Amino acid sequence: MMKREKYWEISEIMSGFEIYYTAAVVILMSIAIIKEIARPALIIFSALILLILGDVITVSEAFVGFSNHGMLTVGILFVVSSALQCSASFGWTVSKVLGNNNNTILRYLRLMFPVSFLSAFLNNTPIVATLIPVIKNWAKRNKLMPSKFLIPLSYAAILGGTCTLIGTSTNLVVHGLLLENGLEGFS
Numbered sequence: 001m002m003k004r005e006k007y008w009e010i011s012e013i014m015s016g017f018e019i020y021y022t023a024a025v026v027i028l029m030s031i032a033i034i035k036e037i038a039r040p041a042l043i044i045f046s047a048l049i050l051l052i053l054g055d056v057i058t059v060s061e062a063f064v065g066f067s068n069h070g071m072l073t074v075g076i077l078f079v080v081s082s083a084l085q086c087s088a089s090f091g092w093t094v095s096k097v098l099g100n101n102n103n104t105i106l107r108y109l110r111l112m113f114p115v116s117f118l119s120a121f122l123n124n125t126p127i128v129a130t131l132i133p134v135i136k137n138w139a140k141r142n143k144l145m146p147s148k149f150l151i152p153l154s155y156a157a158i159l160g161g162t163c164t165l166i167g168t169s170t171n172l173v174v175h176g177l178l179l180e181n182g183l184e185g186f187s
Helices: 002-013 016-034 040-053 069-086 088-098 104-121 124-141 147-161 169-180
Strands: none
Touching (some): 016 040, 104 147
16 A cells, blocks of 8 residues: 555656656656766756756756765775776786685685775775776786676675675665765764
């Protein structure tokens, strides 16, 4: 019964046009992302503009998420991530940590422990974004499959990120929403 009441609340807020228009925009956006017509950020921003032009949402509603402190923190960390990617010494350091030996388990441990540790104190998304090109280059130089190291990289970052508030974008966003609604945030 609760789901049905929620449906009626939503249908009272949105007219038939808005529902079909929004569904069409979301479907077209999904197809464009799957077919890689353009960069995902451009496609999603275009969908947002279409929703504004279709009078489904207001401009202030469209950009309210950018005022969330958690999302701003993640954005700043992406700037730091980009600066690290441009640094030659960072790639050299990661290559030295991973080493050149043939012991695959040791390579995994050398990758996963530092990543999970860093992900607990920095946001895991920029860490993964920073390390993907470095790991790919290192794997190609050592004639290894990059995917065998990218998946453990992701899992290590997720594991480390769940330990602290700043570790994952999800924790930051939920914390911000709790504070906005007058509830106690995460400690």
